[in-house]
Amino acid sequence: MKTTRLKDIAKNLGVSKTAVSRVLNNLPIRISKEKREAILNLAKSLEYRPNLIARGLRNKKTKCIGIIVPDMSTLFYPQLIRLIEKQLSLHGYRAIICDTENELSQERLYVEDLLARYADGMIVAPASGEGNISMFENLAKSLPIILMDRNFPGEKLNYVVTDNRLASRKAVRIIARKKPSHLFYLGEKKRNFAIDERLMGVREEASLKKIPFTGKDILLCDTTREDEREKSKQIFSRKVKNPAIFLESNRLLMGLLDIAYKRGLTIPEDFTVIGFDTFRPELATPSDFNSLKVINEPTPVVRQPVAEMAALVTEYMLSPGKRRKWRIKLKAQIEKQ
Amino acid sequence: MKTTRLKDIAKNLGVSKTAVSRVLNNLPIRISKEKREAILNLAKSLEYRPNLIARGLRNKKTKCIGIIVPDMSTLFYPQLIRLIEKQLSLHGYRAIICDTENELSQERLYVEDLLARYADGMIVAPASGEGNISMFENLAKSLPIILMDRNFPGEKLNYVVTDNRLASRKAVRIIARKKPSHLFYLGEKKRNFAIDERLMGVREEASLKKIPFTGKDILLCDTTREDEREKSKQIFSRKVKNPAIFLESNRLLMGLLDIAYKRGLTIPEDFTVIGFDTFRPELATPSDFNSLKVINEPTPVVRQPVAEMAALVTEYMLSPGKRRKWRIKLKAQIEKQ
DNA sequence: ATGAAAGCGCTAACAC
DNA sequence: GTGTTAGCGCTTTCAT
Secondary structure, three states, X not given: OOOOOHHHHHHHHOOOHHHHHHHHOOOOOOOOHHHHHHHHHHHHHOOOOOOHHHHHHHHOOOOEEEEEEOOOOOOHXXXXXXXXXXXXXXXXXXXXXXXXXXXXXHHHHHHHHHHHOOOOEEEEOOOOOOOOHHHHHHHHHHOOEEEEOOOOOOOOOOEEEEOHHHHHHHHHHHHHOOOOOEEEEEEEOOOOHHHHHHHHHHHHHHHHOOOOOOHHHEEEEOOOHHHHHHHHHXXXXXXXXXXXXXXXXXXXXXHHHHHHHHHOOOEOOOOEEEEEOOEOOOOXXXXXXXXXXXXXXXXXXXXXXXXXXXXXXXXXXXOOOOOOOOEEEEOOEEEOO | OOOOXXXXXXXXXXXXXXXXXXXXXXXXXXXXXXXXXXXXHHHHHOOOOOOHHHHHHHHXXXXXXXXXXXXXXXXXXXXXXHHHHHHHHHOOOEEEEEEOOOOHHHHHXXXXXXXXXXXXXXXXXXXXXXXXXXXXXXXXXHOOEEEEOOOOOOOOOOEEEEOHHHHHHHHHHHHHOOOOOEEEEEEEOOOOHHHHHHHHHHHHHHHHOOOOOOHHHEEEEOOOHHHHHHHHHXXXXXXXXXXXXXXOOHHHHHHHHHHHHHHOOOEOOOOEEEEEOOOOXXXXXXXXXXXXXXXXXOOOEEEOOHHHHHHHHHHHHXXXXXXXXXXXXXXXXXXXX
């Protein structure tokens, strides 16, 4: 199956490659109507398909955007990716997807490779840690880069994120209505600026609402189920009556519920919970069934504005005047009953 | 930020581009040790990064694989994509992701574009319908193509899928233990071969187990929540006592539970359910809370072997002797309490 | 052992 | 209006 090239059409019609190229690219160059149509027709009948690699080499534009995320196994990022990809594809861009597993080293490799492929830009939810900040800052000088979901301290890079601090404050305000005697914060050991802001918001609002909450009430776990469960145990072992538990991410929910179930504790009778929106895929499959029994009342959830985030990120990426500032914090909704 | 090219290194060292290329690509060409090292060093200090576009143009190999799926908003496909991408990236390949929204026309556009970009292969969970079969069959003659999750009737194309028929039969066998008086099948109007096989399996096993199940008991809905709920209503309106409901995909579960809740029906007291593994992301958020109360007992779930599927698909894609047959049906597990 | 030169398919500057 | 030509950065004969 030989592919047709510009040259073939040109030769076939006795015109120059240039002419063909100009017609096919709809350039505002006047050309005799007959030739134009002949070219168009032949291109169609020969099923001409421009070689995007050649074009890319020539133009230094590939119509490829790299999307870098820390974890595709959540619900949150695929959602984001899907919306972004759809928007990009409408404009002839393809998305190259890169799952860093939240590892800085992998992130660096992906970035390197995207550069080698001359991706036209990168949309990135960066891996936790500060190691790659300057890399991105340098990149941004020569390439459109926009952060999503997770930004960095400082304001050098463009981003679209949830206003995490505000969202957490709202969440604590909601949970405060239950008059908890104590607050616990269950999070991940691996930190990043965005989730630190969650913690900060919790601190602020807990203090405002006079809910007892100190450093000892912050439990950070390794990214393993065992440790998640272990830290959950530690919370309940404190024997605080009627505690509220803030989950930095709902990923942590199932482990917590499991432990609660084993101890015969229920929501809202014995404790309450609020968390950010991503949660375990396995949720509500038979294996988690018992844990679910712990919940006797809908638990509120911080729902991040995924659609807006995706839209704003792609808008930035596709808008010609990309260089302007684009630092956006979106408001989250607290979804409850 | 000028990027270094082969030429720069060559000129700088007074050697030829050829030499540099050969050293940097580790070709088995003998070259004096000093030159080799000089080249390697300079390349490193100049942060030489091969232009993959240029290389692609020359080699007609881009180290890009297209991954085409019908729906990224499920849990199933992102899982698959993530595992595949990780494997591909280990071998220097990047994944271009394409969400067709289960539309044949979009699928065609994506395929066209991937061809124009000289993707080295395509891994595809095809959109429902038979319209693009011959396109893929033709493609497969000149490009490694492998289907995943959904295959086509006939055996012209390579694939890795769940043995859907067998899985459904197993599922019905499980549900038969509950001695249902009747069986219903809740599925989607938009059909494809893979899910037709599910229906076929259900038919066979129902007949074997003598569970009443006829054409009228098959309800197929549009891909809208309203219609999903509508069809669920129709099932309960039949007033069959103790029915079993087979869900072609667990996407359909939440609508069903919602209707059941409103009618005061519960599992296992009033009906039973079994379904394939993907389910609504919203599951178990506050808005679905009431629906969840319908379930008083773990419902069995057909769990597809995602990891194996991903592994086998990439193995095919990356193995040099790709041309051999690769028609694999994997066994699913029924996961129950 | 090393290099010169051609060429992948396209676009754009510069003629005419 | 139309064509000629150069060149994007790389790999690969084919000489030497």
